[in-house]
Amino acid sequence: MSTTRFDTVVFDLGGVLVDWNPRYLYRQLFDDEAAMERFLADVCTSRWNERQDEGRSWAEAIAELSAAYPQHAALIAAYRERWY
Known part of the structure; x- marks a missing residue:
């Protein structure tokens, strides 16, 4: 049996491998x-999204922002729901 070992981690901070922008x-x-x-x-905002990259859960982020902007709750949730 053959096993493959990966010892490299790639951080795509510049959006080179995955081009994602919330405007899409x-x-x-x-x-x-x-x-x-x-x-x-x-x-x-970009800062709001970065906080999830820092470890805040999406559930917490969406709940907090939806409480502050209830009129935009569906749009806020779409940020995570439509992330593939």
Whole structure:
């Protein structure tokens, strides 16, 4: 029996291997580009997303942000639900 051993870890911090940008998702959910940009600047910010990279659970993040912006709860949840 053959086993493969991997001893290399690749961190794709620059988006070279996985090109993901929340605009790819939210352009499908917003009819107005300016409204989408406001949402990303004020609600689902880059800093908010980075906190999940630092270890905060998505459940906690979504609950906290949805409590602060209940009118955007479905859009906030979509950030995680539609991540493939």
